[in-house]
Amino acid sequence: MKEVFFGLVERAIAGLQGREFLLANFSGEVSDFVRFNRARVRQAMTIQQAHLTLTLIDGSRHATIKLALAADPATDALAVDTALADLRADLPSLPDDPYLLYSTTVNSSELVRAGELPRGAEAIDAIIEGARGSDLVGILASGPVFRGFANSAGQRNWHAVDCFNFEWSLYHAQDKAVKSAYAGTHWSRAEAGRRIEAARERLAYLARPAKMMAPGVCRAYLAPAAVDELLWMLNWGGVSAKAQQTKQSPIQRLVERDTHLSDRVHLRENTTEGLAPAFDAAGFVKPSAVDLIAGGRHAGSLVSPRTAREYGLDANGADDEETMQSMELGGGNLAEADAVAALDHGVYIGNLWYLNYSDRPNGRITGMTRFGTFWVEGGRIVAYPVRSIPETLEKHLGQG
Amino acid sequence: MPFDIESIGARFRRVAPAVDFCSLRVLDETSQFLCVRQDVAEPAQTSRDFGAMVTVVDGDGLGYAASSDLSDAGLSTAIARALQWARLSRGRSVFEGQAPALPAPRGSYRSAGIAASSLSLSEAFALLQRESGACRVDDQIVDWAAQLWTTHTRQLMLTADGGEALQEWRFTVPGLHVTAHHAGLTQTRSWGGRHNGFCQQGGIDVLARSGFAGAGARTADEVLRLLAAPNCPAGKFDLLLMPDQMMLQIHESIGHPLELDRILGDERNYAGTSFVTLDMFGTYQYGSPLLNVTFDPTREFEFANFAFDDDGAQARREYLIRNGTLVRPLGGLVSQQRARRANAAIDGVATARASSWNRPPIDRMSNLNVEPGTTSFADMVASIENGLLMSTNTSWSIDDSRNKFQFGCEWGQRIRDGKLAEVVRNPNYRGISATFWRSLSMVGDPATVEVLGTPFCGKGEPNQIVRVGHASPACTFTGVDVFGAER
Numbered sequence: 001m002k003e004v005f006f007g008l009v010e011r012a013i014a015g016l017q018g019r020e021f022l023l024a025n026f027s028g029e030v031s032d033f034v035r036f037n038r039a040r041v042r043q044a045m046t047i048q049q050a051h052l053t054l055t056l057i058d059g060s061r062h063a064t065i066k067l068a069l070a071a072d073p074a075t076d077a078l079a080v081d082t083a084l085a086d087l088r089a090d091l092p093s094l095p096d097d098p099y100l101l102y103s104t105t106v107n108s109s110e111l112v113r114a115g116e117l118p119r120g121a122e123a124i125d126a127i128i129e130g131a132r133g134s135d136l137v138g139i140l141a142s143g144p145v146f147r148g149f150a151n152s153a154g155q156r157n158w159h160a161v162d163c164f165n166f167e168w169s170l171y172h173a174q175d176k177a178v179k180s181a182y183a184g185t186h187w188s189r190a191e192a193g194r195r196i197e198a199a200r201e202r203l204a205y206l207a208r209p210a211k212m213m214a215p216g217v218c219r220a221y222l223a224p225a226a227v228d229e230l231l232w233m234l235n236w237g238g239v240s241a242k243a244q245q246t247k248q249s250p251i252q253r254l255v256e257r258d259t260h261l262s263d264r265v266h267l268r269e270n271t272t273e274g275l276a277p278a279f280d281a282a283g284f285v286k287p288s289a290v291d292l293i294a295g296g297r298h299a300g301s302l303v304s305p306r307t308a309r310e311y312g313l314d315a316n317g318a319d320d321e322e323t324m325q326s327m328e329l330g331g332g333n334l335a336e337a338d339a340v341a342a343l344d345h346g347v348y349i350g351n352l353w354y355l356n357y358s359d360r361p362n363g364r365i366t367g368m369t370r371f372g373t374f375w376v377e378g379g380r381i382v383a384y385p386v387r388s389i390p391e392t393l394e395k396h397l398g399q400g
Numbered sequence: 401m402p403f404d405i406e407s408i409g410a411r412f413r414r415v416a417p418a419v420d421f422c423s424l425r426v427l428d429e430t431s432q433f434l435c436v437r438q439d440v441a442e443p444a445q446t447s448r449d450f451g452a453m454v455t456v457v458d459g460d461g462l463g464y465a466a467s468s469d470l471s472d473a474g475l476s477t478a479i480a481r482a483l484q485w486a487r488l489s490r491g492r493s494v495f496e497g498q499a500p501a502l503p504a505p506r507g508s509y510r511s512a513g514i515a516a517s518s519l520s521l522s523e524a525f526a527l528l529q530r531e532s533g534a535c536r537v538d539d540q541i542v543d544w545a546a547q548l549w550t551t552h553t554r555q556l557m558l559t560a561d562g563g564e565a566l567q568e569w570r571f572t573v574p575g576l577h578v579t580a581h582h583a584g585l586t587q588t589r590s591w592g593g594r595h596n597g598f599c600q601q602g603g604i605d606v607l608a609r610s611g612f613a614g615a616g617a618r619t620a621d622e623v624l625r626l627l628a629a630p631n632c633p634a635g636k637f638d639l640l641l642m643p644d645q646m647m648l649q650i651h652e653s654i655g656h657p658l659e660l661d662r663i664l665g666d667e668r669n670y671a672g673t674s675f676v677t678l679d680m681f682g683t684y685q686y687g688s689p690l691l692n693v694t695f696d697p698t699r700e701f702e703f704a705n706f707a708f709d710d711d712g713a714q715a716r717r718e719y720l721i722r723n724g725t726l727v728r729p730l731g732g733l734v735s736q737q738r739a740r741r742a743n744a745a746i747d748g749v750a751t752a753r754a755s756s757w758n759r760p761p762i763d764r765m766s767n768l769n770v771e772p773g774t775t776s777f778a779d780m781v782a783s784i785e786n787g788l789l790m791s792t793n794t795s796w797s798i799d800d801s802r803n804k805f806q807f808g809c810e811w812g813q814r815i816r817d818g819k820l821a822e823v824v825r826n827p828n829y830r831g832i833s834a835t836f837w838r839s840l841s842m843v844g845d846p847a848t849v850e851v852l853g854t855p856f857c858g859k860g861e862p863n864q865i866v867r868v869g870h871a872s873p874a875c876t877f878t879g880v881d882v883f884g885a886e887r
Contacts, residue, residue, distance in 0.1 A: 010713045033862050037666045040496070041489035045464035047758050047862075049451060055443070065449040083448070093522040096443045108864040128414050128492060138669040139861040167861075169669045175801050179669065246543035247581040248588070258584070306442075353672070356797040358808050358828050359885030363587045366806045368799040 001028045001050055001146045003157055008052060008080050009150040015084055016152060023055040023102060023279050026148035029067075034140045036163065036168065039131035050146075052080070053281075056087040060096035063087045101374060101387020103283035107154045110276070110311030115162030117142045118192075126189040127166070128197035134203070138168025139375050142187070147277045157348035161185070166192060169371065170199045172206035176384065179225070179351060179371040186204040202264065202372065203365060211375045211383035219346030221339050222370075231353040233365060234358065239269075240322035241301035242370065245311050250363040254298045261296035264331030267290055269302060271317065279317075282304070286317025292324075314364060341379040348374040348381065405566065409558050415476045416560035421457035421502050423446050423560070425710060426450075426470065427757040429553040434521075436528035437545040438507055439536070444521065453756035456482040460497050461490030466758040494666075498741075503710055504563030509707035511569040511815050512700065513602030524548055527607075534616030535578045538624055542586075543579040546616060549596075549855075557712055561724050567709045569856030571867065572606035573599045573855060580623045587825055589623035589810055591615040592852075593694070593792055597644050599853035599867065600701045606808070609701065624790045624810065625823050626710065632812045632827040637840070638787035639829060639880040640780055643850035645809050646770060648871035650795035651857070653833035654686075654693055655868070656801035657764035658720060659859075660731025664738055666762070671859045672800030677744040684726040687837030692771040693721035694762060695749040696871075700710075702767045702870035703853030704753075710761040713750035720749075720768070724838075731763050755864035767853075769868035771841025780842050780876050787815040787883055790827045799832075804861065806830040826885035836877065844873030 005026040006332040009012045013022055026049035035042040035257035039081075055062055065083045069076050081182040130136075142164035149157040152296065165183040172178075182192055222230065243254050253259045261352055270287040271278055280287055291299040301319035319325070334342055350372030358366040375383040412424045428450035435442040451468035454833040456479070463485025465478040466827050519527065528546040535544035559566055575598070577590035592598035598610040607613070621857050657674040661667060661686060676684075687703055697715040706715055720728055731739060734754025739746040750806075752761035781789075795808030812827030831839075853869035 027723065031862075035666070035861055037494050037664070037668075040494045040664055041462075041492050042466065042494050043462065043760050044485040044489050044764075045466065045760055046478075046485070047466045047476075049468055049758055050468070051449075063444045064446065066445070066449075068449045068451060068468045070450075070471070071467075071474065073469075079448070086446075089442065090521055093520070094444060095525070097443065098440060099884070104852070120485065122494065124488060135665075138667060141862065171668060172667075174800075175668075175673055237797070244581060247586045248579055249542065252586070253584075263719050353800055354797045356795045356808075358797075358806065359826055361584070362885060364885060368797065368798045368801050368804065399818050 002160070003147065004050065004071065004076070005052065005148045006150065006156065011077055012054060012080050013152045014082055015081065017088070019058060021057040022152040023057070023283060025053040026146065027051050029143055029148040031141060031143035032120060036122070036127060036135045036289050037137070039128055039134060039136040044120070051057045054080070054083055055086065055098055056084060056091065057100070057102070060098070061091045061094045061098055062088045062097060062100055063094060099306045099309040101309040103151070103155070104153050107155045108330070109116055109278065110158045111160070111208045113185060114290045115251055116187055117164055118187040122189065123187070126192050130193040133317065134200055134337055135171040136196070137171065138166070140164070140166045140185070149279050149281070149283055151283050157277070157279040161275060168201055168389065172203050172316050174184050176206040177371055178202045178206065205374060205381050206384060208381065208383050211385045213347070213385045219343060221343040221346065221350055222349045227329060227352045228364070229355055231329060233355050233357070235323040239302050239324060241303040241311065241313055242307045242322060244301055245307070248360070250357055250360045251298070252361060255361070257298070261293065263296045264295045265333055267295050268328050269324050272327040273328065276325035280319060284315055284317055286367065290316050295312045339374055340381060343376050344379050345377055346377050347385055404854045406705060409564060411472055411477060412558050413473070413560055416817065417455055417456065417479060419456070419458045419483065419486070420499050421559070423455045423502065423563070424452055424475070424558045425455070425555065425556045425757065427453040427553065429551060429756070430476065431549065432552040433547070433549045434528060435525050435547045436525065436532040437472070438543065438882055439529065439532050441525050447672045449756065451763040452478065453754065453757050453761070454478045454482040455502070457499055457502065458483065458486040459490045459496040459608040460499050461486035461488070461493065461494050461882045462493060462500060463489065464760045474887065482812060493506040494738060498547065498795070499728065499733050500737055502539065502733065503713055504559040504561050505557055505565035505708045505712035505714065506563060507565050507707055509557055509567040511601040511705060513570045513572070513605055514568055516605060518550070525851060531576055531612065531616035535620045537617070537620045538580070540580045540624065540627060541578055541620060542581045542619070547575040559712065563712060565712065567706055567708065569601055570601055570603050571599065571703065572716060574595060574607055574610055574612045576619055578619045578623045580627045582627055585625040585627060587623055589619050589626055590792060592643055593666070594794060596855055597647060597852045599703045599855055599869070600851060601703060601762065602701055605824040624683055626811065626825045629823040629885065631823045632638045632788070632789045632824040632882065634883040636879050638784045638813065639877045639882065640784065640787060640789040640874060641873045641877070642874050643788065643848070644789040644792045644852060645790050645807070645811055646875055647797055647852045647854070647870040649809060650730060650763070650768055650770055650870050651854070651868065652796055652798045653758055653805055653836065654721070655667045655730065655768045655803060657833060658730045659765065660729040660735040660739055663729060664735060667859065670861050672802065675801040675803040678739055680721045680726055680748065681728060681743065681746060682726070685724055685838065686721050687724045689724045690773055690840050691721055691724045692719065694719055694769050694771055695751065696767045696769050699752070699767055699769065699851065699869070699871055702851050702871060703867050704766040709750040709752045709753045711752040715750035718749050730765050730768070732761065736762050753866055759862065759864045762864065764857065764859070765868050766864050768870070768873040769875065770843070770875065772846045772873040774845055774847050775842045775846050776845050777874055781815055781820055782818040784815045784876065785817060788813055788827060789813040789820065790829070800870035805831045805833065824884065828884065829880050829882045831880060839877045840875055844875060846873070848874040
């Protein structure tokens, strides 16, 4: 796909006129997806697709078009020529954009991570045999993903990663389930089997009696998957500089120093350790990391090029939505194996579900517990609790 | 348009394999998104997408392959891959020895507005500039934007055994929101919902029907009223839900629980399951006798109108809930065939849909409507002694069985002694699907109905976002647990 992308870019650049400038972004995949229900195959498929996004800039006017690519050179060349002509025709109808910002400093890069991906028949066998009659439901996704950037200043960036993600639930009954995942770049049938077996062992906890919890305050342990759900809510305008500038962030009080979280909270966008490309759609290279919350205090925001120009800030590689793509919450010193004992008495929350803001300015979130949530007494799991959890970010991550 | 209707059928059938069933669903779609934020035009974004999905049934094996390479070689490669998946899943599929039977559709569909003229780029931006400019009426207004999203989609479904169905749609989605801030308090008011509610099939005619002209000034006035309003009180109240909140209530607590693939367990790893079980159809009292819910792919202008679903089944209007009793699920042909092994009496509707060419069909809700009743809006208000009116969804959360829920609205208004009273901010309410609909006490007459929808119904692994429509009257519910926000 790399040759297809850069070949089309060269063609497009050769067709530029006058002072025109071109940004080109590429995304592609060849993905296999196998869905399972009750340890049988529900849907199995291969998706091959590639899209090219061209932005034509003339002074302060610009327009963008996203094209599906056919992988047929003649068809794609015609599509690019037509798209450029259409963009050129549209520019006179568009007003000047005072917030246009794009990189003209050339920062080329290439990252290729090859892996060993699961093969269809072997992977289906591994999963069905691993389930051994358990009620397994989930999806195996695998394949290479491609991202690219180029501009008419000569910058070329390419990012190609082989990856897989097997995400599944083993069900005990009704809505009681253990959810697990196995993701990476090198598939091992033995490791997949080991993880399914580990999930099956945890199923026994779900046979414990249910405990109906009355509303109130209690100690809680949030497993990493639950914390992940909670923190991704910050992608709904939380860490966005634009949302903060327009007073719409759910952590506005944190930003304005009206409150702070526990000093153990350190949140950052960690591009270096993530799977997302290290370049943005305007050609800027992302910093290796951006601190967002440090020691419980607001430390930074994600700033897109457009927001940077509008509010006089420094862009830091954020996309237009200013969302985290490689979120990292700093760890502490509690080993996961010690979590139940450390909780002692309270609710062990394995995951959260359908979170939403019920009071955005105060960061109040509502949602439900889901998957492997237990009532703990005396440092041991004793029951399976059910209740809703209207809470705030500040309460979960706040002082103490 | 990148595919030739005349030639692709012949090219597909030349390379289609000798299996129980093979189809090709080709789609091309052009869309444009325009936005003016704080009176500044944002970059115009156009998308031209196309590709095809091959479906192969071989015994009880079902395989799919999607590609945007529509050349002879590309079609052959996709067909070979789909066949490979069908054979790999044979004997190990959820169909357990019974091959899914899929139809050979014949016919066509053209949505409202297909032949209508379009706004030019400069005309569209001028319209958005007018509405944006009208929002800036007070220094407390800190953000605002007006948007217009238009889409033209064409889909051709071919089967190896001669089926051919061409469907063509135009969709128009205008939107607008205004945010105001004062002394640590922020309120947002949107026109049609922050996540788009005035979604209909059609072209420029949608703008007139939705009342977009003048929306900026009205919305700005309303957000300032919200900013000055007291917090919503907590307690048990009679609740009058307007259509733009009914839409969300229908979607989350009728639509999703009635999806047959959820009931069969397909979605338990992601979107969730359902409190509804196969044995409930035909007997279960879902709501009060006033509740009538239809699957209606024929309602004029509604967002998810079509003649055939993406498995090729012919679509027609059906009752899902009649006089409060659950009648049938939202299940396409494949799910119906699976469900009949457990309950032979299960019927369904033509609602297996894919988000685009690059996803296989799954059960969706399409157009899901509450049928109007006989009570006028004035009579509904007059009948409430101590209650609340809520409008325009802003927050939604519901458990994975689609039962316990908590929803929030942008706009609340007290009803006292049969009269609309003061505005309140941050109105929320909670309930349980299985009992909430039984508290339905009045259903608005046709004058209260609005034809709405959303482009953002998400479900499935891999994820699929589809357009759905919801037409609803205003409705009242008794004794609902209401609360506001508190610091």
